[in-house]
Amino acid sequence: MRPRIGSRALLMETDGRTAWARRYKDLVALLIDDLGGMAGLTELKLGLIRRAATLMLSCERLETDIAEGREVDLDLLGRLIGHVRRVAETLGLDRAVKDVTPSLADIVANSANPHHNAARKAACAPRQPATVIEAEPAQALHGAPEPIAEAGK
Template identity: 50%
Template sequence: MPPNRPPATKLAPTQRSAVTNGPLFIDGDGNSPWSRRYKDLCSEHASDLGGADALSQSQLSLIRRAATLSVQLEQMEGRLSEGLDADMDLFGRLAGHLRRILETLGIERKAKNVTPTLQQYRAQRQVGRL
């Protein structure tokens, strides 16, 4: 951005893009089931990272891409659940792209601790479960 130009959020509404001013998409239906799920995912991903106010435009852009891929993958899974065909090569590539975006955002896989405490272990032993 040129040094003398203010960021888009500081410009008057008439000088900003319609998308910057509010509507979700340049074209399309913001009330479709796809759009509602997309908005939910964007909100949830932003929440995982501390809220939209704490994120850069680059991070928000990546969140939008992740939500788009997630919805597409969910639609493909829905077709599979109905016994319909889906392009599994495309599915795998989309899943890989989604994983890389989520890793870039810092959303990481965390192992769940399934080790019982000493008290739980003793209780299970007394019941004869171990």
């Protein structure tokens, strides 16, 4: 029987309530989701997922130290990142490029939307140069200046 994601079996000697323990469980769950869920995972892949989560968590802890101004062994961070990449490749996780090109149906639907067309035209319209407003002298805004009292009078 495989352990549940949130079970103590994944966090052997901890109670699982620290922020880092919760983050570890989240990373494991996210990696399992990336691989299509628990159904298709072998024990070996589950072990690699836990190792990847551990390595990723170690990277995040070092990055937190950097953000808080503490000294960090950048060589160690670089090696950890390389290990994460290699484990991810072994698991079959890749850095796939996401296609964000709209489909023809999206383009047609957006062109039929009058609000979309108005916003697009406004965004594409040439901009008018800013009008410069001359500031009035301070006297005109605040009245005549008060006379300065002379010392000794």
